[in-house]
Structure formats: C-alpha cells, structure tokens
Amino acid sequence: MSALSYRSWIEQKKLKLQTLNCYSAGITPENLAQQLGAHISKIVKLNFNENLFIDRNRQTLLLKQIADEIDLRMYPEDEVPKLTKKLAEYLNIPKEYITVGNASDELLDRIIRLFIDKNDAAVSFSPSFTIPQLCVKRQGGEYLTIPLKNDFQLDVPTMISAFSEKTRLLYICSPNNPTSNQMKPQDIETLTTNFPGIVILDEAYSEFADYSFASRIHEFPNMIILRTFSKAFGLAMLRLGYTIANPELTEILTKKAPLPYPVSGFTIQMGVKMLENIDIMQSAVTRLKVEREKLINALNQIKGIQAFSSHADFVLINTVLPVDLVYEKLLKRGVMLKKWGKILQYDNCFRVTVGLPEINAKLIKVLKQINEE
Numbered sequence: 001m002s003a004l005s006y007r008s009w010i011e012q013k014k015l016k017l018q019t020l021n022c023y024s025a026g027i028t029p030e031n032l033a034q035q036l037g038a039h040i041s042k043i044v045k046l047n048f049n050e051n052l053f054i055d056r057n058r059q060t061l062l063l064k065q066i067a068d069e070i071d072l073r074m075y076p077e078d079e080v081p082k083l084t085k086k087l088a089e090y091l092n093i094p095k096e097y098i099t100v101g102n103a104s105d106e107l108l109d110r111i112i113r114l115f116i117d118k119n120d121a122a123v124s125f126s127p128s129f130t131i132p133q134l135c136v137k138r139q140g141g142e143y144l145t146i147p148l149k150n151d152f153q154l155d156v157p158t159m160i161s162a163f164s165e166k167t168r169l170l171y172i173c174s175p176n177n178p179t180s181n182q183m184k185p186q187d188i189e190t191l192t193t194n195f196p197g198i199v200i201l202d203e204a205y206s207e208f209a210d211y212s213f214a215s216r217i218h219e220f221p222n223m224i225i226l227r228t229f230s231k232a233f234g235l236a237m238l239r240l241g242y243t244i245a246n247p248e249l250t251e252i253l254t255k256k257a258p259l260p261y262p263v264s265g266f267t268i269q270m271g272v273k274m275l276e277n278i279d280i281m282q283s284a285v286t287r288l289k290v291e292r293e294k295l296i297n298a299l300n301q302i303k304g305i306q307a308f309s310s311h312a313d314f315v316l317i318n319t320v321l322p323v324d325l326v327y328e329k330l331l332k333r334g335v336m337l338k339k340w341g342k343i344l345q346y347d348n349c350f351r352v353t354v355g356l357p358e359i360n361a362k363l364i365k366v367l368k369q370i371n372e373e
C-alpha cells in the first residue's frame, strides 16, 4: 500500500468508526455533585441497578483477606477453576457448563464476536438491554427488535416470523431491563426450540426473580445463559460474570476467547469468597425484595406516578408529567434515575433502582414535590 492510499484508508476507517453507536452513561455522580455545589454523599443515585443492600463491612473484610492471600506479581493460572467449582456447587450443575468472563458485557461482546459475522442478523425485542444491539451492529450485523406486548410479555409469533436464513442470534433478557418482568418460561422454551441459532438468555437479575433456566440448561443445546456478579452479589465495580451453556459451547467460549486471562485474579478470588459467604448475597436480596414492595406501594400513592411490579432490583415507573421535565427537576435536586421515555403505551418512563430505605424516602419526597408543583 502506498503512503497516500494508506492515509486515505485510515481517514475512511476513522470516519466509519466515528459513526459507531456506543454506550453513553450520561452525567456521573461526581460531576452532578460538582454542578450542584453539593457533597457527593447528597446525590441520590438510583440509575444503574446497583445493590446497596450488600453488607459493605463484610465485603471489605473479604477484600482484605484476598489482599493477604494472593500474589499480584503472578498470572492468574489456577484461579478460574476455583470459581467454576464454586459456581457449579451454587447452581447445582457440572462445572463443564460454566465460562467466566469480565462481567456480562464482555461475555456478550465475546459471544457476538464469535457468532456474528457481517450481514448476519439477530432478533430481540424492545424495549430491552441495548448492549447486544451495539455489539451486533459493530460486527456489521442487522439487529431486529419486535415490540413487547402491552403486558410486557413476548410476542412469540411475530418474533418467530422475524427469523430468516440470516438470523444467527436471539437475545432474550428475563427479567427484562427496563420492564423488570420475567418472560413466561413456556414462551422462552418455544422460541429457543424454534430457533436454529444461538439463544442468549440474559439472567442478570435472576436472583431477584421467581425462576431460572440454569437447572434446565441440558435441555437447550443452543442456549447460553448470561449471569453477573454485578447485581445480587454487589460486585459491579470488579466486573465479573459467567455463562452457562452445554460443554461444547462452553469450550468454545472459554478457549476461543481468545485472550488467556480476561478476568483479574483478584476479581475471581472475590467471586469465590462471595460464594463461600453466600449469606451476604442472600440476606441482601431478601431485604431488597421487602423494600422493593414498599417502594412500589409508596410510588403508586403519588398522584401522577404509576409503578409496575418487579422481578429485579429496580422498578419501572411512568409519570403523567413529561419525562424530560421530570428528569431535569430530579437532577436539580440531586436525584439520578435512568430516563427511558416512551415504552409501548407509556410515554414518560424511568427505571428506578431499589435503594436503601432512607434513599427511597428521599426519592419519594422529591417525586411528590415535583408532582405537586
């Protein structure tokens, strides 16, 4: 390649890469605190579905133990099998079904890089978690979304009719982000058995829900279940996730990653410790579920707000007032929710993380004020 044609190639490549849609998180808590001239502790952060019910003191003790136990100078050669063994016990499935990754986002990206080529297609539904769409489009693939039904359940016949000879991937999020409901098991089963490609079943929130497909994975050779330590286990900062799939798929996901050590040894050990001390997660989930019901009741008592039932660590709400107006007013008062806007027949939706009681009380107070102004 001559120097001139190389320069024109790189210019074109840069232009193309600049058009790629990427995830944008919006304003950060530190930036908001700065803008408001407030201390960060005054910010009510309920936009990322983080789990504040986890006992932070116990988690810190575990971190300190790991600091004493591991040698940061070494590569993490023996770490992953320790975590897969513990996960196999937790899930009651053989360890050959488990792949560990750098949180669900990286695993999603890994699956899509491995299974989606240019001009392939993927099918999902809307609204749902948006990262898979970004990854498929980055591969040069097409991403088709079928609207959920008005009750937030899957429109199975329309989804099946969207499958074509180009469709390689079906992404099902259950409990779904942002509607927070679990899809009917029978619908997931029908779609999976009718689909010739890979089905990703994203169960990021399964610990807060009623059922999981993990124990039935042997029935579905084309299914990859995606799980994370970011939600129920409260390790969002560390980035740890895993997949559950038949041993053949698992071997591909593990061995063709192709990076040898995608997850830090420190992170893996923390996963092991959290599973050895499973009561930390279990008691957090139990308390969160109690607060979730209280929050839904309190929200539904505010005139101008409708809160939906939830199977996750967040609640979907719809406001009578326009979503942008409410969002601006919330930010001015230091409250961060995830703005969704129109979802099906609901025009002004927000996703609200279930916070600790005192945080939820602040939210309720502010929402009441805004709706009474």
Ligand SMILES: Cc1ncc(COP(=O)(O)O)c(C=O)c1O
Binding pocket: 048, 049, 102, 103, 104, 105, 106, 129, 173, 176, 177, 202, 204, 227, 228, 229, 230, 236, 239, 240, 241
């Ligand atoms: C449905 C769903 N899947 C995956 C993720 C990503 O989780 P992580 O990358 O922290 O494991 C999220 C995060 O909010 C999510 O809502």
